[in-house]
Structure formats: C-alpha cells, structure tokens
Amino acid sequence: MAESAVLQALETRAPDSVVLVGRERSWTATEVLAEAHGLAGRLAPGRVVGVLADNGPAWVVADLACQVAGAVHLPLPEFFNTGQLRHVLEQSGADTVITAHPERIGAIDLGFSVVGRWQGLHWMRRVTDPVVLPQGTAKISFTSGSTGTPKGVCLGLAGLHDTAAALCERLGALPLQRHLAVLPLALLLENVAGVYAPILRGMQVHLLPQSDMGWQGMSGFDPARLAAAIERERADSVVLVPELLKAWVMFVGAAAGTARHQPAFVAVGGARVAPELLAAARAAGIPACQGYGLTEAGSVVALNIPGDDGEGVGRPLPHLDCRVEAGELHVRACAFLGYVGVAAGADGPGGDWFPTGDLARFDAHGHLHLDGRCKNLLITSYGRNISPEWVESALLAAPAILQAVVCGDGEARLAAIVVPRPGAAAAEVRLAVQRVNRALPEYARIGRLVLSEPFHPANGLATGNGRPRRAHILEKHSAALAAAHHDHEVSHHVVL
Structure with a gap:
C-alpha cells in the first residue's frame, strides 16, 4: 500500500x-x-x-x-x-x-x-x-x-x-x-x-x-x-x-x-x-x-x-x-x-x-476542447454528422430548459427530450427551442420536442454526476418520439 x-x-x-x-x-x-x-x-x-x-x-x-x-x-x-x-x-x-x-x-x-x-x-x-x-x-x-x-x-x-x-x-x-x-x-x-x-x-x-x-x-x-x-x-x-x-x-x-x-x-x-x-x-x-x-x-x-x-x-x-x-x-x-x-x-x-x-x-x-462522445455521434439521413452534446448545450443555455437530450440518428430531423424549468409552461419551452433553432444551422435544428420528468439518479434517467443516461431516456420516451415523428414543426408532446 x-x-x-x-x-x-x-x-x-x-x-x-x-x-x-x-x-x-x-x-x-x-x-x-x-x-x-x-x-x-x-x-x-x-x-x-x-x-x-x-x-x-x-x-x-x-x-x-x-x-x-x-x-x-x-x-x-x-x-x-x-x-x-x-x-x-x-x-x-x-x-x-x-x-x-x-x-x-x-x-x-x-x-x-x-x-x-x-x-x-x-x-x-x-x-x-x-x-x-x-x-x-x-x-x-x-x-x-x-x-x-x-x-x-x-x-x-x-x-x-x-x-x-x-x-x-x-x-x-x-x-x-x-x-x-x-x-x-x-x-x-x-x-x-x-x-x-x-x-x-x-x-x-x-x-x-x-x-x-x-x-x-x-x-x-x-x-x-x-x-x-x-x-x-x-x-x-x-x-x-x-x-x-x-x-x-x-x-x-x-x-x-x-x-x-x-x-x-x-x-x-x-x-x-x-x-x-x-x-x-x-x-x-x-x-x-x-x-x-x-x-x-x-x-x-x-x-x-x-x-x-x-x-x-x-x-x-x-x-x-x-x-x-x-x-x-x-x-x-x-x-x-x-x-x-x-x-x-x-x-x-x-x-x-x-x-x-x-x-x-x-x-x-x-x-x-471536447466535441461529444464517440458513441453518441448522430448521422442524419442527409449524411450530416452531429454531436448531440453541441445542440444540447445550446438548449441548456435557455432559461426555460433545465435538462435536455437530443436524438435522431438516421432521421431527417433531430428530436429533443427536454425537462422544463420548474414553473415553465410547455409553450414557453417550445418558444425557447424555436429561438435556439434560429441560432443553429438548419441541419442541426430540433424538429420534434418531448417534455419529460427530471432526469435523476433516483429514477434511473441520470448518472450520479447528473449526466443523462441516454438509452434509458430514449426507451422511456420512445412512444412519444414516435408520435411526434410525423409532425411538420416543433411539437410539445408531454410525457410525465
């Protein structure tokens, strides 16, 4: 020793x-x-x-x-x-x-x-x-x-x-x-x-x-x-x-x-x-x-x-x-x-x-400088490589958004599973995502939005240091993501 x-x-x-x-x-x-x-x-x-x-x-x-x-x-x-x-x-x-x-x-x-x-x-x-x-x-x-x-x-x-x-x-x-x-x-x-x-x-x-x-x-x-x-x-x-x-x-x-x-x-x-x-x-x-x-x-x-x-x-x-x-x-x-x-x-x-x-x-x-996790890298159906952490950090800068996970590998549009700030209404979150989208290149914009309960270690949706457990979050909200798939603009399916 x-x-x-x-x-x-x-x-x-x-x-x-x-x-x-x-x-x-x-x-x-x-x-x-x-x-x-x-x-x-x-x-x-x-x-x-x-x-x-x-x-x-x-x-x-x-x-x-x-x-x-x-x-x-x-x-x-x-x-x-x-x-x-x-x-x-x-x-x-x-x-x-x-x-x-x-x-x-x-x-x-x-x-x-x-x-x-x-x-x-x-x-x-x-x-x-x-x-x-x-x-x-x-x-x-x-x-x-x-x-x-x-x-x-x-x-x-x-x-x-x-x-x-x-x-x-x-x-x-x-x-x-x-x-x-x-x-x-x-x-x-x-x-x-x-x-x-x-x-x-x-x-x-x-x-x-x-x-x-x-x-x-x-x-x-x-x-x-x-x-x-x-x-x-x-x-x-x-x-x-x-x-x-x-x-x-x-x-x-x-x-x-x-x-x-x-x-x-x-x-x-x-x-x-x-x-x-x-x-x-x-x-x-x-x-x-x-x-x-x-x-x-x-x-x-x-x-x-x-x-x-x-x-x-x-x-x-x-x-x-x-x-x-x-x-x-x-x-x-x-x-x-x-x-x-x-x-x-x-x-x-x-x-x-x-x-x-x-x-x-x-x-x-x-x-x-870090550009995301190798295994998290998303490739859209248009062949664009996107680090979800990049888009997530832009979402997290919005006061109405507490936590966020971005997905959409192999799809035309990205989706975001978002935890609203306590007291923030769904409409406020939707407007926040729209403002974030305007500052992002078109290929990295959010096209589908699902609201979630907070990501916590206690509910299995986050690690001990607060990092979202992506696979568990995506599995929990798979139905809502599928329901939002055919929407033509940012939706706000609420899953709580």
Whole structure:
C-alpha cells in the first residue's frame, strides 16, 4: 500500500487547526488523525469496506481509516438502487459496510449483519470469499454510467493523490481557505477535488448533509439552500455540475441587488457547459470555470482557471498525458489499475494509454476542447454528422430548459427530450427551442420536442454526476418520439 499523502499532510498541520467542519461540530487535525487510526484498528479484519452515508466528517474519516488500515475503500452512492447496490457489493467482495441505512443493506440479503455502531453509523459485516483485485487497489469507484450496470474502476492511492496535488498546483494562485462539498462524496470528483486536494493545500473542508446543499431527491434541487450554505460557510470553492450552476445563476439573477458572499473559484464539470451559461454565471458574479475528468484518470484531467480560460475544458493537469488519435482523446495516468472482474488490457492500467471515448481537439494555446462522445455521434439521413452534446448545450443555455437530450440518428430531423424549468409552461419551452433553432444551422435544428420528468439518479434517467443516461431516456420516451415523428414543426408532446 502506497504512503498516504493526505495523512502525511494532516500530520504536518498544526494539531489544533480545523480540518473538517460538519453540521454539529468541527474536527481538528489531531482529532481526525486519532479517529482515523482508531477506526483503522477495527477495520483490520476487513478487506473491502463499503461506506453508504450522507456527506459529513464521518464519511471522510472512514475514507482515511481505510488508508491507514490498507483496506480497499468502496464508496456507495446513496442514489444507487437495490439492484445496483447488490451488484457492487457482490462484484467487489465487500465484507464490511459502514452505513446510515442498515435496512437497505439488510434487504439485499447478502449475509450482512449489524455488529456495532460508530459515529452514529451502523457497522455491518459478513463472511465472504475475497475477490481478486489489481495489486495496489485502494479505492473502487463504481459508476452507473450510461448503461445502468455499475462498472468498478480500481484505483491506486498514489495516482489519486497525484491528481489532488496537480489540482493544488493549478489553483495555487487563488485565495482558497474553505471548500464546501456540494456533490455527494461517493462521487470521485468530490472525493478527490473536494477532500484530498483541499487537505493537501491546508484548507478546511465543510461537509453538510446533502439536503442542506439543496438536494431534494426526486423533487429536484433548491438553489436557495445552496446559496444560503455558501453564504453561511463563507465557502471559497465549490464543485458543481452544469444543472446546479444553472439553477444557482437563475436564483442569483432573481435576487439581484442582494449582498452575498461569492466563492473565489467554482469548478463545473460532468457534462458540456454552454458558453452562454458560463457567461451568465460570471455576469452574476459567480467565477465559474469548466473542467473535464473521468474516473479512470483519477478524476480531473483538465481545468480552466481565471486568467487562463477559454471555451474548452482547459489545459490538462501536469500529472498526466493526453493525445488525440483519429479524433478521440487518449489519456495516460497512473491512478487506473483495472476494472473489477475484467482482466487488464494492453492499453489499460499500469500507466499505459487508454481511449476515453471522447471526441477531442487541442487549440493553438494548448487548451483541450471536447466535441461529444464517440458513441453518441448522430448521422442524419442527409449524411450530416452531429454531436448531440453541441445542440444540447445550446438548449441548456435557455432559461426555460433545465435538462435536455437530443436524438435522431438516421432521421431527417433531430428530436429533443427536454425537462422544463420548474414553473415553465410547455409553450414557453417550445418558444425557447424555436429561438435556439434560429441560432443553429438548419441541419442541426430540433424538429420534434418531448417534455419529460427530471432526469435523476433516483429514477434511473441520470448518472450520479447528473449526466443523462441516454438509452434509458430514449426507451422511456420512445412512444412519444414516435408520435411526434410525423409532425411538420416543433411539437410539445408531454410525457410525465
């Protein structure tokens, strides 16, 4: 097991310096280290330790305890359904789970039983045969992806800390003292960029329950709660997905003239961000910068920063290598060790190059630009190649549209499945699409429109970081798309 750079950073901090700030109390460096080492002693029998809990200091301490004990940490997203949790626990060979939801683990019927409590969480154990994992695996990040069956990415500790250190270097000139974790900690992006990097830099990490951040499950997201948390915690940095940024920008616009605290840096990733949204954010005083990452690279790959910004996703971080082959981005990073249950390929782990599946190019300034996913590329019946992400970003720039998926492979006209902003009427959405169409070339315009319920991890229509699961969305709305197929202008079939 590699030395933990995060633990070493804590050991060099002033003993009474505040490291973690929760809803109930703050944790000093001494307290975090003591609790992590104490928990590590209890983890000694465990090989793979799952953590299924809301954001909070206990989640981070459990992560650090796995590093102390040399156990494999298995973050379990709370939005995973029962089938996904079963798959993850079986595939990983998890023998320990620390959770706020013992009933969910018990209902899976894999032999877990409660054996104790720790920091208000339940401690569950089972006896099971070990699963062979790549040498050096410290964390398994299961991503629901676009297919719905979680895929376990095995990651090495040194590679994750390389990413965190590279982020510290890239953001070194910014005045950052307090990071507020908005995304679930079970997402690798928040885990690395929102916990490891701030600790390496000597910052405080503020960890509040997801409901305090505005997350409302199937009901959507409340930007007022996010704004209140940023104000209350005096956050200097946050990480968001585009949907959350858009909601926050609209809230700030509605509350124009109100004095408020603004972070020094807002990173936005997980999906393509429309230039119009970034411009609107900055006009509202939100210093939003787009980035790009993937789990196999240890999270963040490229990032814009104030003063070195553009319409792309920024310069690649210095700890990895990127190149474009036949239009596809390939990355080389040492974090990726392989997949659970899949033999390593020649182009996979161990610091070798691997294809990302993203269409990409570099500009003259060395900034990376993404043009969509290779597998999502649409070819119309007129032979025009269209990246749906391009058209979707134009739709998402419209205030009336919250989420959008564009389809139409092999067809004469594109279709859009759109989630309206709460309170927006169908007629308002239709007008928004018509305005977007006027700014697009004729071959990329939307000819069919279907309104949908929100895309959420909880209903299976989005991944954990908010990326739409296209196949599931298209399947759910196949009938409405077919009904709209014969319309001659933008329709507004409503499917809720």
